[in-house]
Amino acid sequence: MGCFCLKKLRHKAGYEAPINLASETPFTVNEVEALYDLFKKLSNSIIDDGLIHKEEFQLALFKNSNKQNLFADRIFDLFDVKHNGVIEFGEFVRSLSVFHPNAPEADKIAFLFKLYDLRQTGCIEVEELKEMVMALLCENNMSLSGDVVDLIVEKTMIEADTKRDGKIDDEEWKEFVKKNPSVIKIMTLSDLKDLTLAFPSFVMNSEVRDL
Template sequence: MGLEYSKELSEKEVNDFSKTTGFTKTQITKLYEKFMILNTQKTGRVSYQEFLNIPELASNPILERVISLIDKNNNQFIEFHELIETLSIFVVEEKKQERVDFVFKIYDLNGDGFISNGDLFLVLKSMVGENLKDIQLQQIVDKTIAKFDKDEDGKLSYDEFINLTKDFKLDELLLHELEI
């Protein structure tokens, strides 16, 4: 990919993104302009490190995990289509299931289809930092698992996670956490 990446989206690309993402053409153009500012190497993609260097995002405790989930082809770079397709799950009402899937994957650190006690502890620890002692945080994790682990296997399945999130405004929580 040694060629310099095009600085503008074609009208067809903008129209296609608009149809599939729920963003307006103006929003797509603005997102692309911001993306291209991050694209310092002019390759059409942004490295994980470039995202981590953004001061407004750098303090987000789950940023690395979110970036790794946006990177669908696991090449350590975010391409514009990956970013806009992921952001669209928070814009299009019909993509509610994808939103839940995305959040579940944030917590399922090892990708085994379950949120273990350890998974939940590590994600929450990254969010609360030193504001809670480990023992206090572990008590919260244990109570959460005990309350929602209906089959009593010591971890949360996808369905159990959905039950956990029913009382929360998941979209608002995640959008706030991602600062979108």
């Protein structure tokens, strides 16, 4: 009985069996176990409760728990499927699976649409697009003049907003991505295809792509 209790105590709140998560995602059981090792490191980096808090997420991305970035905030919010302010292991694996090279392209397109839809209105408006472009530039330590950013946003809206109503809905977004496949390259992390039990140091890196 003592042995059984110790076994139960190994896993904290939000833990899900690797075999179950592997059946729902492109990851193998071994890869999910590797992600659990990573998850434990992240979730215990500031608060030892087996859950990833926003500060721990920031620390993993930037090596700084206080650095504010809209891009990181949006990724955290989308990973936090239950909207309870923390990321559980199951949420971590399922959300991360969207970035797997073998994940369906439709899932990647939908995730990126949600990322840009800051106000969660079901469409991407001009200001939301501009805020995300600036956040991505900031995250990659790049700096462009306001005029250049405005030009990028204007060019994107002209091409994507085919209904000319000042916003991009999900159908327009799908068509835009189809014509500009480089837009969703940010949604594929090749390292996720070669995870092993020894996989030590995943850090989500995004790259600014031409829109």
